[in-house]
Amino acid sequence: MAKRGRPSKIQERELAVLREVIKEKPESSLGELRDELARRTGVHTHEDHLSKQLKDKGFKRLREPSPTVDSPTRTEEPSPYGYTDQHLHQAPEQQYPSCLSGAEWELVSDIFETEGGRGVPPRYPRRLLVDACCYVVRSGCSWRILPKEFPP
Secondary structure, eight states: OOOOSSOOSOOHHHHHHHHHHHHHOTTOOHHHHHHHHHHHHOOOOOHHHHHHHHHHTTOOOOOOOOOOOOOTTOOOOOOSSSOOHHHHSOOTTOOSTTOOOHHHHHHHHHHHOOOSOOSSOOSSOHHHHHHHHHHHHHHOOOGGGSOTTSOO
16 A cells, blocks of 8 residues: 655655765764755755654664763762662551651651641541552552552
8 A cells, every 4th residue: 555645855865965964974963964954955854754764764873972971089979859778668557668758757747747636536647648649649550559458
């Protein structure tokens, strides 16, 4: 069955120009190839279309080597985000791998626990509810995947 749709802007003339550009600068990016093609031939195309055409015609592009930084005394600083060793050692009451550590709970406990004695006392500890919320947010699971013993 014949190919349907709009014909490609990149024909044999443009492919010859692309071959020349790639021979001159084999490490050029798609944006640079697109700009050079537009400058030499007047054909304007999108980078995705150019990439698809290069792949279909069997062109191989070289990638730029990743820049390396020479720093002899570089020390790794711990990231302020993500999981730490405190998260790896779970206490028996922690049901999820994403449970808040004690230090993290101290930082946010005043938001969730109020003093004053008004209203009905909580049925479930608020920390357990916050841990479940963090589990859903961090893992991306839906609420129905939570354990059955989780409060309704």
